Amino acid sequence: MRKGQEQLRVLMGGRGNGGGGGGAPKLTKGGIVLGLLAAIGIWLFSSFYTVKPEEQSVELFLGRYLETGQPGLNFAPWPVVSYEVIPVTRENTEDIGVGRIGGDAGLMLTGDENIVDIDFQVVWNINDPAKFLFNLRDPRTTIRAVSESAMREIIAQSELAPILNRDRGAIASQLKDLIQSTLDSYDSGMNVVRVNFDKADPPQEVIDSFREVQAAEQERDRLEKQADAYANRVVAGARGEAAQLLEEAEGYRAQVVNEAEGEASRFSAVLQEYQKAPEVTRKRLYLETMEEVLGGIDKIILDEGAQGSSGVVPYLPLNELRRSGGN
Structure with missing residues (x-):
C-alpha cells in the first residue's frame, strides 16, 4: 500500500520518500489534471462494452435489473452498473430418452396401458435474457423436467399404434406448444424452437414380439386389401x-x-x-290369310268338275315338276 501511495505522489508531481528530502510532497496543477484524465479514461474504458449480434446483455444497477442491452456498443457506468452478456440466438438441445441419458426417462405409459420407449430432442433458445437470468435457478434442468412431464401427459392421452405409426408429427407439434405454455407460465424467457422425434418403439424386452404382431397385422391388411x-x-x-x-x-x-x-x-x-x-x-x-298359311307348303289342287264318269281324279304333280325343272 505504501508503495502504491508513493507511485501516486510521483504521478501527481511530488517526490517520493527516497532520494533524501523529507516533508509532504507538493502536487502540481498539471499532475492533478493528468491524474484526473487518467482516472476518467480508465473509468470510461471500464464502462463501455460490446455486445455481439447473436447476444444481448442484462444491465444491473446496484444489483437490480436496469435494462437489456442490444447488440453493438453499450455503456454501463462502472461500478454502479454491472452487466452480463447472454447468447440469445444460440440453439441449445436437450436429449431426453433411454438412449440419451441411460435411465428410464423415455419409458412412458400410453392411454391404452402400453409402454412405449421414446427418444426426443427439445431445441430452445432465449427470447428474454432478463427473465432467463433471474426467474430460473437451473434453466436446463427446468426445461428437461417440463419436456418430460409434457411428453408423459400427451402420451397418456394417446394409444400405442398411432404413436408408432402415424401421429409423430402431430405429437411433436402438440408437445412443443405444451412445453412453451408451461415455460411461459414460469416467466422463463425461454423459447422452444422445435421438437424432434428420434424414435418411438416398444420396450427392448418385448420389441421382437411386437414386431411379430406388426408383421401379422400387415399380413392381415394385405389380405383385407386383396x-x-x-x-x-x-x-x-x-x-x-x-x-x-x-x-x-x-x-x-x-x-x-x-x-x-x-x-x-x-x-x-x-x-x-x-x-x-x-x-x-x-x-x-281371307285371301291374304290363305296366302300366308298355304304359301310355304306343297299344295295339290283337285278340280271336281274335271272328274269323268270313270271316277278317276285328274292329278298333275306341279310341285315335283317345278322342283325337277329347277334342278
Whole structure:
C-alpha cells in the first residue's frame, strides 16, 4: 500500500520518500489534471462494452435489473452498473430418452396401458435474457423436467399404434406448444424452437414380439386389401351384367310395345276399310290369310268338275315338276 501511495505522489508531481528530502510532497496543477484524465479514461474504458449480434446483455444497477442491452456498443457506468452478456440466438438441445441419458426417462405409459420407449430432442433458445437470468435457478434442468412431464401427459392421452405409426408429427407439434405454455407460465424467457422425434418403439424386452404382431397385422391388411379388390371386381361384374339384363329387358319391352302398337294400327286401318266395303275387305282378308298359311307348303289342287264318269281324279304333280325343272 505504501508503495502504491508513493507511485501516486510521483504521478501527481511530488517526490517520493527516497532520494533524501523529507516533508509532504507538493502536487502540481498539471499532475492533478493528468491524474484526473487518467482516472476518467480508465473509468470510461471500464464502462463501455460490446455486445455481439447473436447476444444481448442484462444491465444491473446496484444489483437490480436496469435494462437489456442490444447488440453493438453499450455503456454501463462502472461500478454502479454491472452487466452480463447472454447468447440469445444460440440453439441449445436437450436429449431426453433411454438412449440419451441411460435411465428410464423415455419409458412412458400410453392411454391404452402400453409402454412405449421414446427418444426426443427439445431445441430452445432465449427470447428474454432478463427473465432467463433471474426467474430460473437451473434453466436446463427446468426445461428437461417440463419436456418430460409434457411428453408423459400427451402420451397418456394417446394409444400405442398411432404413436408408432402415424401421429409423430402431430405429437411433436402438440408437445412443443405444451412445453412453451408451461415455460411461459414460469416467466422463463425461454423459447422452444422445435421438437424432434428420434424414435418411438416398444420396450427392448418385448420389441421382437411386437414386431411379430406388426408383421401379422400387415399380413392381415394385405389380405383385407386383396379381399376388397376381389369384392370390387365381383360387384362391378354383377352390376355390369345387371345393367345388360335391364337393357335387354327394356329392348324387349319396347319391341313388344311397338309390335302391339303396329298391330293395333293395322287393325284400325282394316276396320276403316271394312266399314267402307265389308265384302271386299272380308274376301281380301281371307285371301291374304290363305296366302300366308298355304304359301310355304306343297299344295295339290283337285278340280271336281274335271272328274269323268270313270271316277278317276285328274292329278298333275306341279310341285315335283317345278322342283325337277329347277334342278
